[in-house]
Structures are given as structure tokens and as C-alpha cells.
Amino acid sequence: MKYHKVWSKSRKELFLACPRWWIIRYGINQGNWDRSTSKKWHSMSDIRPYWDLMLRSSKQTIFERLEDLQMNVEWSQLYTERRIRENLTSKLLQQQKIMSIHEIVGTKNAIDDNLELNNVNVENLLKNAIKRIDALWNTDIIQALINRYHKQWMVFERTEYGSVNGIDLYCGPDIAVKIQNHWHLIRIDMQGKKDSCFEEEEAMAMVSWIRGKYNLPILANKFVIRIIAWRYGFWNQHRFNSSEQKLTQSIHLIESDINQMQIMLSKLGDDNSMSQIPLAKDTSTCRKCALRESCPGGSNLSSGIMQQSVLELAELSQGNSKVTY
Ligand code: SF4
Numbered sequence: 001m002k003y004h005k006v007w008s009k010s011r012k013e014l015f016l017a018c019p020r021w022w023i024i025r026y027g028i029n030q031g032n033w034d035r036s037t038s039k040k041w042h043s044m045s046d047i048r049p050y051w052d053l054m055l056r057s058s059k060q061t062i063f064e065r066l067e068d069l070q071m072n073v074e075w076s077q078l079y080t081e082r083r084i085r086e087n088l089t090s091k092l093l094q095q096q097k098i099m100s101i102h103e104i105v106g107t108k109n110a111i112d113d114n115l116e117l118n119n120v121n122v123e124n125l126l127k128n129a130i131k132r133i134d135a136l137w138n139t140d141i142i143q144a145l146i147n148r149y150h151k152q153w154m155v156f157e158r159t160e161y162g163s164v165n166g167i168d169l170y171c172g173p174d175i176a177v178k179i180q181n182h183w184h185l186i187r188i189d190m191q192g193k194k195d196s197c198f199e200e201e202e203a204m205a206m207v208s209w210i211r212g213k214y215n216l217p218i219l220a221n222k223f224v225i226r227i228i229a230w231r232y233g234f235w236n237q238h239r240f241n242s243s244e245q246k247l248t249q250s251i252h253l254i255e256s257d258i259n260q261m262q263i264m265l266s267k268l269g270d271d272n273s274m275s276q277i278p279l280a281k282d283t284s285t286c287r288k289c290a291l292r293e294s295c296p297g298g299s300n301l302s303s304g305i306m307q308q309s310v311l312e313l314a315e316l317s318q319g320n321s322k323v324t325y
Pocket residue numbers: 018020021279280285286287289290291292295296297298
């Protein structure tokens with residue numbers, strides 16, 4: 001099966017954390033790529049804990065508020081809170097619809113238990129969302145935009161992709177601002193990991209995604225990347241300078257990621273057997289996974305990994321005729 005070359009930081013993180021989960025979410029169904037069946041399949045496996053839905057609605061609200069700010073429309077606190085509530089409610093309803101399909105196929109209860117979907121404290125989620133958005137609005141960069149210090153700036157939807165060397169990159173910045181002679185590409189990370197080793201790879205991918213578009217420069221050294229990440233209850237900022245050399249290195253890394261993904265997908269074979277697809281490296285990944293019920297590592301990762309090795313051996317001894325589970 002040929003992998004439709006798509007790269008984003010979240011895909012890479014999932015691929016490294018659990019190839020099986022990655023295969024189910026992004027790998028299977030390559031034949032239906034870009035068709036509605038593929039999107040349906042993707043949303044069926046994309047069940048999130050409520051916390052993640054809160055983060056997504058906060059990001060959506062930030063994006064809408066920035067778009068209005070560009071049009072010189074500033075939101076009141078009351079309106080901001082109303083929009084967060086509406087966005088969160090709509091995401092909860094959307095997920096409920098998907099869960100009703102899982103109810104029909106009999107996987108709902110297990111997902112509810114794994115992701116603790118039976119208890120939702122909407123008010124607490126909203127409180128956390130408002131805290132993040134209020135704090136973001138007080139950062140120097142957003143205040144500079146509100147006070148019109150910078151004349152040229154843009155907001156981007158991250159669903160847009162850019163093609164580089166035949167790879168679809170989903171890694172656009174959230175905001176691009178011209179400050180003196182440089183374009184600052186800003187990425188808002190709603191839940192920054194403590195030590196994300198892919199931050200620089202993603203930062204450079206952002207430059208590859210944007211350079212030469214929207215009348216922006218082509219030269220790599222005309223960009224500065226700023227990651228604003230929520231860590232330990234605050235927005236922390238991290239900067240990267242860009243250079244041609246760093247861009248080339250990041251594209252090589254991305255190409256190598258795509259190769260690894262292709263190799264993994266080839267292990268699936270034509271009959272979609274999962275016996276050669278590794279399970280998660282750590283049980284903490286399984287705790288957030290909606291696929292536990294159907295996974296050999298779902299209830300006990302170590303015994304699932306052993307079971308997997310036995311199946312792989314069985315397959316080898318049968319001369320590559322695949323064992324499916
Ligand atoms: S339950 Fe664990 S091992 Fe199984 S797919 Fe989910 S994350 Fe991977």
C-alpha cells in the first residue's frame with residue numbers, strides 16, 4: 001500500500017508513540033484517500049477526552065477572535081466566554097454523534113470507560129479555556145497586535161496544507177507578523193510538552209510551508225519562529241532563527257519520517273493484518289486511546305507485546321502467510 005505523503009508534528013508524535021494507533025487513524029484507507037469514506041473513518045477513530053475538546057475549542061475561539069481583530073473588531077469578555085461555550089458545546093455534540101455510531105457497533109461503553117467520558121464538567125473545562133485565552137491576550141505579541149504596533153499580519157487556518165518535495169505539510173503558523181525586516185511566524189501550542197524534541201523540526205517546516213506564499217519572502221533568514229506554548233499554567237515563548245541549512249536538514253528529517261511511515265504501512269499487507277505493527281511504547285499512550293478494546297495491548301500492554309511477538313513468529317514460520325487479529 002502506498003502512503004499518501006502527509007506530515008504534521010502530531011502525526012509524527014503519534015507514529016512514534018504507537019504505530020498501531022497511527023496506522024488505524026492515518027494509515028488504513030489510503031486507497032480512499034481524499035474521499036468521504038476516508039474522512040468518515042478518520043473521525044470514527046478520533047474520539048477525544050473532554051480535555052482535548054476544550055483545547056480544540058479554545059484554539060478555535062482564539063482563531064476567530066484574531067480574525068475579528070484583523071477587521072478591527074474587538075471582543076468583550078462576555079462575548080469571548082459565549083463563543084468558547086458555543087464552540088465547546090458544538091464539539092461535544094459532534095463527538096456524541098460519533099459515539100452514537102459506536103453504540104450501534106458495540107464499542108461505546110469501552111470507549112466511555114477508557115476516556116472517562118461519562119463525567120463531563122463543562123464549567124470546569126470552560127474555566128480552564130478562559131484562563132488560557134485571557135492569559136494569551138495579555139502576552140506582548142497579542143497586545144502589540146491589539147495596539148496596532150504592527151501593520152502587516154495574517155492569521156492562518158492550520159487545516160491548510162503546503163506541498164514541499166511532494167509531501168503535504170500540515171504545519172502552517174497560526175499568525176505571521178512583520179516586525180522590522182523579518183516575518184515572525186507564531187505557533188500557539190495549547191498544551192506544550194515539557195521537552196518536545198520536534199519543536200525545531202516543526203518550526204523549520206513552518207518556514208518551508210510559508211516562504212514564497214502570500215507575498216512573503218523566499219529567503220530563509222527573513223523568518224523568525226516563535227512558539228508560544230502553555231506550560232505549567234503560563235504561556236512560555238521560545239524562538240528559533242531560520243537558515244537555509246536548517247531548512248534543508250528539516251526537509252531531510254521529514255523525508256526520513258515519511259519513509260519510516262511507508263515502511264510501517266508496508267507491514268500491513270493487503271489483508272490489513274496488524275500482527276507486524278508494533279504497539280505503544282508506554283502504557284500512558286494507551287490510557288488516552290479510544291481503540292483499547294480491540295487492541296491486544298489495550299488491557300495489558302506487556303502481554304499484548306508478547307502476544308504480538310508470538311504472532312510474528314507464527315507468521316514467519318508459515319512463510320509469510322499472514323495471521324490476522
Ligand atoms: S491501546 Fe495502546 S497499544 Fe493499542 S492502539 Fe491504543 S495506544 Fe496503541
